[in-house]
Amino acid sequence: MSYLKNLYWLKQIEVRRQCNESCVVVVVTNDRKRLVQLLKSDFVLRKHREVFWYDTVMGLWRIKCDGGRIYREPHYIGSAQQQSPIASLISRQQGLPRVPFDAFVNWMISEIFTLANARGSEQFEGYSRCFVITNVPPSAREYFSMTINALATADEPYLARVTIVVVTDCIEKILDPSVVENCIVVDVEPSTEEERRKLITEISNFLAKKGLKAPSNEEIKVLIDITRGLNLHDLETVLLESFVLKKRFDTDFIVQAKASIFAKSEVIEFVQSKYGFEAVGGYDYLKEYIKNTVIEPWRNRELAMELGLELPRGILLFGIQGTGKTWFTKALARELGIPMFKLGEIRSRWYGETESRLRRAFKILRASAPCILFIDEVDQIATARGSPQEHEVDRRVKNMLLEELGDAERNYIIVCTTNRPEDLDPAFIRRGRIDIIVPVLHPDFEARKQILRVHTSVVRRVPLAEDVDLDLIAEKTMFFTGAELEALVKMATQEAFKERKRRVYMKHFEIALQNFHKDIGREVQTIQHYLELADRFSTDRRFIEQVRRVYERELSRVREVTEYSRLEVSP
Ligand SMILES: Nc1ncnc2c1ncn2[C@@H]1O[C@H](COP(=O)(O)OP(=O)(O)O)[C@@H](O)[C@H]1O
Ligand SMILES: [Mg+2]
Structure with missing residues (x-):
């Protein structure tokens, strides 16, 4: 894993820690691979005499480096008897040293105090101890905030030369904003282009070795591009999934999988756009x-x-x-x-x-x-x-x-x-x-015609009978929005279906039209209101003049039609 060297965010941690900004580092990432990078990094392993990793689920571990090989061993702090029956059951099954969160925190603090009191006795270039903490339960937010604040502002951790690294995908879930100010916060990017290239190349080399067809250089370039924004763990998952299910790196599949991963973040969702x-x-x-x-x-x-x-x-x-x-x-x-x-x-x-x-x-x-x-x-x-x-x-x-x-x-x-x-x-x-x-105002006459066309022959193919006159429908749908025109087409189609016709006739549109009612006076007001707003907010005079012309034409059309219908009904 040569690309672990010179990772920007790891460098950032090291430099800011050396500047003594704080002894608490918060790494913001949702990537498991980043945690591995952190645990294996020079800063953590070489600069600290001892490294402990605590995870609420995985327990407490001591991370060791032996001649380039990195491994972990369970660390016992004699608090196993404090755990709940269910926790001890699980830990016995998994053979893990399940340590409750507060027991760990107590232990860590007493370690720090012991070290601080014994300062000077341990001669070591660098720092004494590194505690990496992951998976802090949100329910412990208050307690954890208090602890971290105390550690970040007290003298002992500095005297003891310890570094506390908290890894989280969401800082606010576990720490108070006022506490965060006393920590070194490092926001890690999902993946860089270089990292994606390395990972994709690694996987394709692996495939080639197994006698499977690896992607070409050209394909790798495309893969690097379409996987932007994915973190390394997700990238690996998506690539392997595609390979297992599609027998190759299928770009459509990967784009879809990426969309669903983003959707999982619940903040942004991928929107498929089919038409231009x-x-x-x-x-x-x-x-x-x-x-x-x-x-x-x-x-x-x-x-x-x-x-x-x-x-x-x-x-x-x-x-x-x-x-x-x-x-x-x-x-x-x-x-x-x-x-x-x-x-x-x-x-x-x-x-x-x-x-x-x-x-x-x-x-x-x-x-x-x-x-x-x-x-x-x-x-x-x-x-x-x-x-x-x-x-x-x-x-x-x-x-x-x-x-x-x-x-x-x-x-x-x-x-x-x-x-x-x-x-x-x-x-x-x-x-x-x-x-x-x-x-974006109501569609004018021409637009209504085109929208009807789009929804009968582009987005959907609706077989129209010869008597259907889209011009006439467009005349009759003044002030309809695009959404209403679309609904109109659907309703007319349903009418035709009710009669088991193979085509949609004009009369079906007529029936559908009866479902809509427009208050002309109000609609005219709405358009005028939006035209005024357009004047007020416009960033481009010339464009707004154009819009005005379109709607003046439309409104004069309205006047003509309403006058005409008034004539028609008057005796
Ligand atoms: N100019 C248009 N051409 C074709 N269809 C349209 C047009 N305007 C609206 N529609 C149809 O109306 C639907 C609803 O429009 P939408 O974009 O959701 O409106 P808004 O976002 O302004 O509320 C669209 O899904 C589309 O099918
Ligand atoms: Mg909308």
């Missing part, structure tokens, strides 16, 4: 605008960067529900040929865990770049500052999002949606955070 702009009916002005301002620069980012052009990285789409904001973003991801992730539920039941989940999500996204992070209904996070209903956690989450949005280092796109842009914190839509703000 061809499945977005109408909205030509919007597609054209996004093509020029987003797609072209990102597709030619090397040239753009050479010219010092900044790539647009923050986009806000606003408009009422169902106008296709999510649909449009999926199509954008497809057009750019990059993966899309959706920010999931970030409120978590563990105090403070929300933040670390979000931090982990940002880390994964940066490692997966270029990609899109989609934040639906962003107003739920980024409401105006200091509103009374804002909770402490919400405020911190908002600030983290603001920071991420404005971070010049961010290498992926964030697309947000809202139907209430006026509620957003002005800091949020500042340039540099959100570069492009566009309204």
Whole structure:
């Protein structure tokens, strides 16, 4: 494992420990392989005379290095009799020295005090002892925070020259934020390109040795790319799984497996996008605008960067529900040929865990770049500052999002949606955070026609009878959203099915139409309201003028139609 040398994060720990910043190091990672790297590292093994590893489940071990060979042996602290019957049963079965958490902590502290009192008697270059602690139970958060705080601020651990390393995937779950400030915190990236290359090459060499077909260099390059964002443990699992189930490194399978691993993190989920702009009916002005301002620069980012052009990285789409904001973003991801992730539920039941989940999500996204992070209904996070209903956690989450949005280092796109842009914190839509703000209003006549076409012949193939006139349906569906048009097609199809017809006829659309009711006055108001908002928030005058023209045309159409129908009904 030559690549263990010079790992950036291990170096970081060593340097910061030497600067005496703190005797407590917190390593944030969810990767078992990182733990192994840590336990085998020069810093831990060579710089400390003795190394102990305590894990709530695995027990207490002494890690030893003997002529390059690293092994562990159980360490007994005479507290085995304190354990519960079930714990002793399990430990007897597994032959493990099951040590309760508080017994371990007591033992560690008394060791430290003994060493501190005997200082000077042990001549050793480096440090005396290293305690690596993993799997701290969240239920012990309060007790553990107190202990760590005491250790990080007391003299004894320094006199005893000990290092305490806590490994966790979520700092806030086990430590108070005020305690964390007294520790050295090292956030470890999931995997670097170099590490993935090493691991993939190792596995393919292993396959070759077994007489199995190893991937070509070209394939390895693709594998390194598509596995970005995975940690080393997951990477290994995914590759082996693919090999066992598919008999090769199947890129589709790996991409899927990666998505489900990310979904497990519960913070972001992978969104599959099947269609590009061809499945977005109408909205030509919007597609054209996004093509020029987003797609072209990102597709030619090397040239753009050479010219010092900044790539647009923050986009806000606003408009009422169902106008296709999510649909449009999926199509954008497809057009750019990059993966899309959706920010999931970030409120978590563990105090403070929300933040670390979000931090982990940002880390994964940066490692997966270029990609899109989609934040639906962003107003739920980024409401105006200091509103009374804002909770402490919400405020911190908002600030983290603001920071991420404005971070010049961010290498992926964030697309947000809202139907209430006026509620957003002005800091949020500042340039540099959100570069492009566009309204997505109701589809106009042309768009309705195209959406009907998309949902009868692109996304779904609905056999239409000859009497079906999409133009006429588009006329009759003024103020319908894309989502409602899609629903209309489904309902008409169901009507046809009820009659056991092989095709959908115009009358089925007529029946389906009766399910919808639109209050014209209100809808016109809504459109005008959003046009005003567009004026207020727009980042591009010329574009908004265009939008205005589309909707003025549409509204005058409305006036014509309503006048006409009034004429019709009047005696
Ligand atoms: N322009 C469009 N072209 C094709 N389908 C659309 C369009 N707009 C909306 N839809 C359909 O409506 C559904 C709901 O739209 P969605 O993107 O969820 O709306 P929003 O995110 O704005 O609430 C989509 O899944 C899609 O099938
Ligand atoms: Mg949506």
